[in-house]
Amino acid sequence: MSAMSRPTVERLTYSPANPYPFDLEVFRLSDLKRRSTVQAMRRTYCYEFYMLICVTEGQCTHFVDFEPVECSAGTLLTLRPGQAHNFGSEEDWDGWMVLLRPEFLLSAEAQIAPVLERLPESICLDPAELKRAMQDIQCIRDDARLGLPKRSEEQSGAELADVSASCLSIEVHALLRYRFYALLTWLTVLHGQRQEPASQQSGMLLRFRQFQELVDERFSQWSQVGDYANYLGCTEKSLTRATLAAQGISAKAYLSKRIVLEAKRLLIHTDLPIGALSGRLGFGEIDRFCKFFKRETSFTPKDFRKRATTP
Numbered sequence: 001m002s003a004m005s006r007p008t009v010e011r012l013t014y015s016p017a018n019p020y021p022f023d024l025e026v027f028r029l030s031d032l033k034r035r036s037t038v039q040a041m042r043r044t045y046c047y048e049f050y051m052l053i054c055v056t057e058g059q060c061t062h063f064v065d066f067e068p069v070e071c072s073a074g075t076l077l078t079l080r081p082g083q084a085h086n087f088g089s090e091e092d093w094d095g096w097m098v099l100l101r102p103e104f105l106l107s108a109e110a111q112i113a114p115v116l117e118r119l120p121e122s123i124c125l126d127p128a129e130l131k132r133a134m135q136d137i138q139c140i141r142d143d144a145r146l147g148l149p150k151r152s153e154e155q156s157g158a159e160l161a162d163v164s165a166s167c168l169s170i171e172v173h174a175l176l177r178y179r180f181y182a183l184l185t186w187l188t189v190l191h192g193q194r195q196e197p198a199s200q201q202s203g204m205l206l207r208f209r210q211f212q213e214l215v216d217e218r219f220s221q222w223s224q225v226g227d228y229a230n231y232l233g234c235t236e237k238s239l240t241r242a243t244l245a246a247q248g249i250s251a252k253a254y255l256s257k258r259i260v261l262e263a264k265r266l267l268i269h270t271d272l273p274i275g276a277l278s279g280r281l282g283f284g285e286i287d288r289f290c291k292f293f294k295r296e297t298s299f300t301p302k303d304f305r306k307r308a309t310t311p
Contacts (some may be wrong), residue, residue, distance in 0.1 A: 009084055009268045009308070014049040014101045020148065023104035026174050029053075030094050044086040044270060050100050050116065051079040053135055054125075058093025062086065064121060065261055066308075074125040076133065076187070079115070084265065096137045104177065115184045123191055136183045143179055147172035207232065208246035211239055215258050219280040223259075225251045252308035260296045263289075267305040274301050 014027045033041060044063070053062070055075045062069045062077060063086035069077065071093075079085055081102055105116060125133055147169055214228055222228060228251070229236045236251065243251040259281060264275050278289035293301050 009044045009046050011046045011048060011269070014099060016099075018028055020144075020171060021146055022147065022176060023302075024098065024140070024144070024180060026096065026098050026144065027096060029097055032097065041087055042089065042210040044084055046082065046084050046265075047079060048081050050081065050102065050105075051077075051085075052098040053077040053079070053095055054098075054137060055093060055095040056130065056134060057095070058090070059089040062089045062207065066264055069122055071122070074127070074130045076123045076125060078119045078121060078123075080117075082265070084268070096134065098140070098180075100180070104180075107145070108180075115181065115188050117192075118188050119184070120191060120229075123187060129190065133183070133187075136179070140176060140183070142177045143172070143175050146175075173227040204242040204245045207234065207239065207242040211243065211251065211254075213310075215255055217254065218261065219258050220280065223255070223282055225255060228255075228294070256292075256296055260293065263293055263301065264297075264304065265268060267301055268308050277301070 014023070014025075016022075053071075053076070055071045055073055055077075057073050059072045062071055063084075064077070064079065065084050072120065085311070115238075119190065210232055211228055214231060218228070225236050225239060229239045232239065240251045243249065243254050247254055263281055266272060266280065270277070272280070276292070277285045278286045281289065283289035283292070290300055293299070293304070297304060299307070
């Protein structure tokens with residue numbers, strides 16, 4: 001199955017069922033399937049929240065930003081706001097899902113705040129690591145239940161709502177945040193241990209992260225790797241070496257990939273005319289954008305939009 005064969009991408013906000021009062025929610029994929037239709041599970045979504053998916057059994061292929069990601073027991077996916085995601089067509093798999101509002105995270109001033117952004121798109125956990133991750137996630141779920149209202153037969157709907165509001169406690173939210181950041185920090189340590197420990201590699205990884213952040217900020221304004229190298233005070237060659245070490249592709253290819261991703265999002269999420277979209281991405285002429293997009297994707301922008309938004 002190709003994610004591009006699905007209907008229009010649907011935007012989803014964080015909307016847990018009442019009376020759940022917290023900015024983080026944990027449940028099993030099998031629970032989601034029971035309360036959703038097959039058609040809903042096959043759609044492509046753009047989330048306005050963060051999501052972790054920990055596959056605990058079976059095999060499946062997810063589509064993240066229109067690219068396939070092969071998953072099996074032990075795969076942990078990290079999805080960020082604005083990304084397009086499709087669960088794929090496989091049925092014989094299950095796993096834990098952790099959803100959280102962006103505002104649940106600590107402020108940018110906190111030293112630990114960027115830990116979620118340091119996680120890669122996917123991590124492969126061995127059986128022992130998967131067991132620990134499952135235990136940690138279940139603890140988060142159990143802690144959330146501490147703050148949920150206890151329903152009794154005598155309670156009316158209004159009374160239940162009052163109880164729910166009173167349970168939105170600072171203490172339970174703090175406990176959930178503590179548990180979640182403990183899980184994230186452990187995953188970050190695991191990921192870091194699997195990277196090349198040499199100081200040269202660490203320096204290149206830091207340079208790539210600086211480049212990555214700058215690309216996200218300036219890709220619609222700066223289309224040449226030299227612009228980024230000059231801003232970061234390094235050469236184009238050193239920037240390419242850093243990008244190759246971190247992503248396995250050149251700095252130029254990474255920049256093109258980021259522009260293509262934004263183009264795909266705009267083509268699917270908006271009704272902007274191709275000319276207006278081209279201008280937003282920093283292309284002076286629509287022909288330049290169309291040639292670039294077709295070279296990178298094998299589709300014209302018009303054909304891509306049609307394929308991605310037609311059932």
